[in-house]
Amino acid sequence: MKIEFTLNGSLAIVEAPARISLLTLLREYLDLTGTKEGCGIGECGACTVLLDDRPVNSCLILAPQVGGRRVTTIEGVRGPDGGPNDLQRAFIDYGAVQCGFCIPGMVLSGEALLAANPRPNRKEIRTAIAGNLCRCTGYQQIVDAIQATALRRREKP
């Protein structure tokens, strides 16, 4: 079937079977491999994308469900110069990245939080990323990066 949706700000029209997941659509049909599969059952958050600005596990969404809606993947998170945005830069600077497999999902959960709550405390940040498993970092530097970005965005509205 034909699926039409807004992908990272542009219109996407894809011919794909109706029974595949959004994750498969992104990875196999659109070659957007930044979105990862970690468990396939919505437990690990590695496949997190934004659907109409809200974080979802793309392994649990059927591809046709995104018809007419807005999807943001990690490939759509960029700074004005096409490089990393301020949150991604903070992930680098605060040492929040190790193996990196969870990072695309973490960045999207972080962006969704900052859009909804520009003044999160550390507990709120931890709650926002509780659906994103990370086996390497112990989460602390990820929380640092999101917190620092929140502070910086408040300084420069």
Next chain:
Amino acid sequence: MTEKQFVGRPATRVDALEKVLGTARYVDDYHLPGTLVARALRSTLPHARIISIDVTPALKIPGVRAAITSEAFVNHGRFGYPVQDMFMLAHERVRYAGDALAAIAADTEEALRSGLQAIHLELEELPGVFDPQAALSPQAPLVGERPWDSPDLPRGNLLNRYVVRKGEPEGILAGCEVRLDEEYSTMHQEHAYLETEGALAVPWPGKNGVTVYANCQSPFLARGNLVQTLGLLQENVRVIQPVVGGAFGGKDDLMYQTTGQVAKLALLTGLPVKMTFSREESIIASYKRDAMQMHIQLGSSPDGTLRAGQIHAVVDSGAYAAITPFTAWRSSIHAMGPYRYEACHVDVDVAYTNNGYSGAFRGFGNTEVCAGIEQAVDELAYRLGKDPLEFRLHNCLRPGDTTPHGQVLGEDVALAECLEQVRKISDWERKRSAIQSAQLQAVIPGEIRRGLGVAAVFHGMSLGAEGADFAVSTLAINPDDSLTLTSGLTDYGTGSRTVFTLIAAETLGIRPDRINMLRPDTDTAFDSGPTVASRSTVMGGNATRIAAMRLDSLLMQAAADLFDCQMVQIIRHGENFVSPDEETVPFEQVVQHARSMGLTLSAQGRWDAPENYWSFEKGQGKPYFAYHFGAQVAEVQVDTGTGKVEVTGFWAAHDTGTVIFPQGALGQLYGGITQGLGYALMERVDYDQGYIQATNFDEYLIPTSLDVPEIVGVFVEKPFTPGPFGAKNIGEPGMIPTAPAILNAIFHATGRRIRNLPANLERVLLGHDLRKEGSNMACKLGLQSTGD
């Protein structure tokens, strides 16, 4: 030494940018046209004789391109280190539920699934053995085969035995006024790397060779196994490491089996073949941290001086040896903890069973025994009425002391400093005095109780006396004046590529961003032994430093020629070279001059670990050239009505020598502590009659961001002379003392000792398990129906 420009300062991880942008390519992100999908058929029985495997019905299914069994490999694909007891696909016998029997490559997922279902399989179930103690009985069914494994140890399923002998503890123990005699156990632990196993094999034109991209830990081991089991020449096998999504010790043996299967299928079909594990297949098929049972006896004088100890441990190696003999040896070395004893004996038995199989996992061997000895030492402190931290300070190893295995230590011992530091930063004395040690009977159910616990660690660095221990790095200046750095060691998320880059930059006095550190590729890097056992910073770091020093001396030679002066007269200022007449010349100009002199601007550095030795018969020696030391304090809050334990605070002080990459070192520490927290409280791999009970993250729980407290980590940077810029390693030690620190805190809070890991709700609340034996929830082995 002059002020350092890069080492020890905030730095940018070399692969962080591509990872935050989502452009880093992990193996499953490689899409080549015409790639076949592959999967293995896995056994649903834990122990069976293979009567026949007929793959011809599968080959008749449209879209199935190739199907293989062990017959497809040289000598049935036998491989393994140190014991050659595994096969690329099971041969003659199935040894665990999940053992790979056959593998198929097909055009589509649908054809693959139909093909796996069509394989005609005849298995004769054999009685299994699932308890490692029972496995040692002469009557137990044999898991292994003779004479391939443990030829000299013909007792039941005993795979090996390791001993440590210092004096005669028995008599001393009998005379000790305060004694402890307890049993402890640890469970298997799943690595749970977020990226599951995967490999892509690309055959060469003419099918005479193969390139494999695999998320394994040690590409050179993968190549060696491919050469051995495929019958190819070494130059016809190339293994390239893509970005790896975590390993923690878990991407060795199983990955070599997987690379063998995809390489064979690619050679047969002449097409690229990719295999990516589902999470269920990953958990069912992969090896785990070994489970261990420990019987510990300790004796002390009334003033709190540890005098003697005896430990007997049994390690469950499961179906195959993998690296477990090495694990068990490491256990024996570290079993008594970082303390002084007049005498001690350690015996560690390794047993085959039909439970999955065990292998390396962060701190392998030491993480398990530390959970035992650090609880035992704690219990003894309470029996003596001593503060547990003070008791450790009184008995801990200090410079010049002799370890429990008879090694005289040098000056690089900072355990007392670590204990003092962690006491200070955790506010130990004030907090402990504010909490009255709980008496079990006096706890009112439903009461929220707090507690503080401590644990210490010492950890031998690198491989120790078990193997040849060296690393090789290369550095070359490219035509565009950038540099290329290689190492045979893998960065699977640890940050070693950044550490090596910083070491090279510091040594050469050039900016780190000039250097491109490659990921290992067996055609461009040199074998540096396996990437395990916290080897990278010291082994690979020293090799890199030597390569950089050699390259630097070439550049200094060129600069001296350019300035017409002696090398010692040249001063470095940033990247510039300054002559005695204060003429300043940039790096590029010196490089250009070196080229005009005909100098070859590349260098190789090799570093061999200082000598160590071990007598396996006498149980004495100098097993490691140096040790890492550390101490951790956990603060817990226990709901005595439900048994729920929350870790509310965590402090760690580790003797890392000079820290090279601060954000990376802290990340290793935080991440290690988090895995230790999971090990202590929630991670539980149950093998019920050989069937694993949790197969995905809905049942196998690992810590989330809400389970981990804010961690305070400090490094005691006592420079370690043989390390690069004085550095020691950090990969494993962060995890090792975490579980016992938490268990000791639970005891402080509740008065209950949880001697069996993990401390889940029922054990904390009731002191025993509720789970009934022989539950009927077998693992989900219908793997062919799970992928999509």
